[in-house]
Amino acid sequence: MITRRRSTSMVAVWLSRLPSLAEALGRDHPPARDEASFATALGELINARDRSEVWLALSVLTGRFPGESLVLETARSSEIDPRALFQAVRRETTRESAAWKVVVESEKTLVDVADTSTSTLATGIQRVVREVAKRWAAIETVRFTGWTKDWQSLRDLEASEIARVERGIPRAEHEGDAIADVVVVPWRTTYILLEVSAEPPRSERIRALARFSGCRTAALCYDLIPVTSSETASPGMTGVFAHYMAALKYFDRISTISQATAVEYRGWREMLPAAGLPGPDIVPVLLPASVGDSDEAALDAARERLVIGRMPLILVVGSHEPRKNHLAILQAAEILWREGHSFSLSFIGSRSWRGDEYHDRLRQLQDQGRPVESITRASDTLLWAAYRLARFTVFPSLNEGFGLPAAESLAVGTPVITSEFGSTAEIAADGGAILVDPRDDDDLTSAMRTLLTREDVLDRLRSEAKRRPRTSWDQYSRDLWNAML
Structure with missing residues (x-):
């Protein structure tokens, strides 16, 4: 009894969806009032040799999109058995999908x-x-x-x-x-x-x-x-x-x-x-x-949050996955701190897979009193201000589809150290960046040392960054x- 009621309910759903299917195909749908006549009408309406029509019929009547194999299997079976499409519809329709409007x-x-x-x-x-x-x-x-x-x-x-x-x-x-x-x-x-x-x-x-x-x-x-x-x-x-x-x-x-x-x-x-x-x-x-504006209040708040005394701020933006190469940045920073250079280092980005080694190394440096921190879930307001407050940013990724942090840093006139190949080199082509081999720790350390100690190089890169062409999300x-x- 329960099975029959459920079957009757499903037939009502299929009958209600049949006009939409026929209209999409630009055809009049054959009359149908029960399961048997519905199965016949479906066989007359759909050309089983046309895979697209089989896909549409399965999607509309079941409320669930079929996979490639189901479409092919149903189409092939329907060429031999006219009821095969109806049987697939009956099999693939669930109570959940029957309740949806299609x-x-x-x-x-x-x-x-x-x-x-x-x-x-x-x-x-x-x-x-x-x-x-x-x-x-x-x-x-x-x-x-x-x-x-x-x-x-x-x-x-x-x-x-x-x-x-x-x-x-x-x-x-x-x-x-x-x-x-x-x-x-x-x-x-x-x-x-x-x-x-x-x-x-x-x-x-x-x-x-x-x-x-x-x-x-x-x-x-x-x-x-x-x-x-x-x-x-x-x-x-x-x-x-x-x-x-x-x-x-x-x-x-x-x-x-x-x-x-x-x-x-x-x-x-x-x-x-x-x-x-x-x-x-x-x-x-x-x-x-393109980045948002930062008013004085936002800059003051970010300065209070990020800047330590007179120390220059080095900023790193990006999730803490191995590809971002953050361990190499920590290595370079420690070498420079040991050389006697004064600066703070702030990472802004979400936690990510295989980031345990990065976090362990970060805690070790913090325990040694190094001025380094990692911020997750930073607001856009804080991020935009951080780009502007940083002496420079570092983005030595091993592989990037684009490299938004490098582009955003340059958009506000802040120089960036980034990778010498791929999309980051493409971004840097208009100036404002030092390109490095991200797999060479000495190359990265040398670039960071240069921007910490050479005001002439820093000023030149800032000027280049400010002359870069401006782009916008509207145009994109x-x-x-x-x-x-």
Whole structure:
């Protein structure tokens, strides 16, 4: 009895969704009133030889986006057994997905900001997404989306999530999970992924979407570090990233945040013809070097918090993962302190994977009385002021997609010591920086010594930094939109 009631309820759900499916295909839907007639109507409506129609039918009727293998398996079975599609729909529909409202979007551009709209973090990627999204919010044809629980399907965002993305406010620690109310199925429109998909189930469904939905697909890509510098990535990230790349190979366009990252992605694309795929177009759109203003009150507060007496402040911005090379900075600082140089050293950035050695070394130096500290969850107000108060900043990363801390330091006229290759060398090309080999501790120590002792060099770099061309998030967001479409 319970099974029959549940079956009757499911049939009612499928019947209610059938008109949307037919409308998306531009066809009249055959009449259906019960399970048997629904199965017949579905067989008449969908061309099983067209994989895109099978993808659409599974997405709309179940409320859950299918993976690539499910689409292919269902399409092949349906060519032999006309009831196979109905059986897949019945099998894949859950009580949870049956309760969702499903809409097909064929006009607006869907912009996927799932992580950014729900996360408690404020990483560099999420900062880029928030800066872009709050500007794209003014575009009438944009529809922001997240994902349902367990990455089953795209959904409309809650009002609080939209406000969070647009205003750039991270999610509160104890805020409840959003409830998926409206599942959004993209069909022959545009889908843009603004962030990295770090969840294999999400990547699997995005891959099928890119291959079968008939949508124009575009992604903003930040780096290939889990591939090119896997030894510095978090445990398991290389495998997770491979799922993400498997989805990107079906995309139409990728926009990278630097020329250096474009070179990496073009190298990856050159491998795809071996799999019979052309790969996406790759268009670099460089991130802006832009920071907020600091009034006197903000500077005074930051000075009180960061500056020790007359000591010059050296600033390091970035998460404490091995790739950022913070152990090399601590080594250089200790050598310079032992030489008798007076300065304080402040790290601003979040804790990260494999950071225990850095934190242990930091505590050792603090126990010895060295003027060094590590600040997590710093406000933008403090960060912008810190850039301006620092004598110079240090960013000797081993691999970067762009290197926002180097660009932001130079944007306020503060010289930076950074790596001599890749995107950081690209940023430094307009002046204001000393380039070093980040794998050579002596080279890094020498550069820091120079900027501590040579006022003439420091003044020259400051002048170069102030003459650099100015860029903005407004312009970047416009350029990125044009590159994605």
